[in-house]
Amino acid sequence: MKIFGITGHSGMGKTTLLERLIPELQLRGLRISLIKHSHKNIDIDQPGKDSYRMRSVGCQEVLLMGEGRWALMHEIAEAKEPTLAYLLSRLQRCDLVLIEGFKSENFSKLEVWRESLGKPQLGLNWPGIKAIASDAEVADLHLPVFELSDTSKIADFVIQYASEFAD
Numbered sequence: 001m002k003i004f005g006i007t008g009h010s011g012m013g014k015t016t017l018l019e020r021l022i023p024e025l026q027l028r029g030l031r032i033s034l035i036k037h038s039h040k041n042i043d044i045d046q047p048g049k050d051s052y053r054m055r056s057v058g059c060q061e062v063l064l065m066g067e068g069r070w071a072l073m074h075e076i077a078e079a080k081e082p083t084l085a086y087l088l089s090r091l092q093r094c095d096l097v098l099i100e101g102f103k104s105e106n107f108s109k110l111e112v113w114r115e116s117l118g119k120p121q122l123g124l125n126w127p128g129i130k131a132i133a134s135d136a137e138v139a140d141l142h143l144p145v146f147e148l149s150d151t152s153k154i155a156d157f158v159i160q161y162a163s164e165f166a167d
Contacts, residue, residue, distance in 0.1 A: 002162035003088065005099040005109035005128065009119040012112045013148065014100050017133065022098070024155045031094040035087055037101025044071060088165050096162055108161040110146075110154065113138065130161050 006014050006021075022032050045052040051064045055075060063072045072090075076082070084102050091097060099107070106127035113121050115136035122129060123141045131144040133154055138145045146154050 001088070001091075001093055001097060001165045002095065003097045003099055003107055003165045004158045004162040005102065005105075005107055006112060007101070007103050007109045007126070007129065008112040008122065009117070011117055012114050012119075014112045017112055017148065017151075017154070018098060018100065020151045021155060021158070024151050025096060025158065028155065028159070030096050030159075033091050033094045033097045035084070035091070035097060035099045035101075037099075045073060085165075096158075097165065098158075108163050110157065112148065114148075131157055 006018060008014055018034070022034075025032055045055065045062075045064075051062045051073070055062050055073060059075070060077065061072060061074045063070060084099070084105050088097060099109075103109075103122065103126050108130050109126075109128045111122050111126075111129050111132045113119075113132055113134045113136075115134070121132065121139065121141070123132070123139070123143070129143065131146060132138050132141070133146045133148045133150075135148045144157065146157065
């Protein structure tokens with residue numbers, strides 16, 4: 001199983017790129033999974049539903065099985081978030097796990113950057129950034145730069161620089 005990250009400040013277009021990139025990688029025969037890290041409190045459950053009620057009374061994990069998909073919700077009782085390695089070990093085997101977030105972890109990443117949003121590039125200040133995808137001119141950081149809309153070339157790069165995950 002290989003991993004590759006898509007990183008950048010909030011609002012830069014990481015999810016939009018992933019929406020184009022995942023089908024492109026699937027056309028190349030790869031089975032893709034995704035881990036997305038959010039700094040916001042997330043809840044995929046709904047108040048009043050049985051699964052929500054069971055979590056609210058103390059279940060550490062609730063696995064919800066429905067037609068066509070299942071979801072495992074795990075309550076983080078401890079103050080510390082699980083590691084990326086731990087989360088990766090929870091996924092079923094696939095060819096490539098795309099990771100959105102985890103900026104400070106050291107694995108190969110592509111930064112998505114839009115000058116119009118007025119935020120600085122992460123560039124060489126964060127570990128693992130191997131290239132930048134942008135819709136604007138990028139400062140010379142001695143990194144490859146891709147046009148943000150060039151999904152095919154970005155997919156080539158992801159495949160080339162994805163690294164093995166050893167569990």
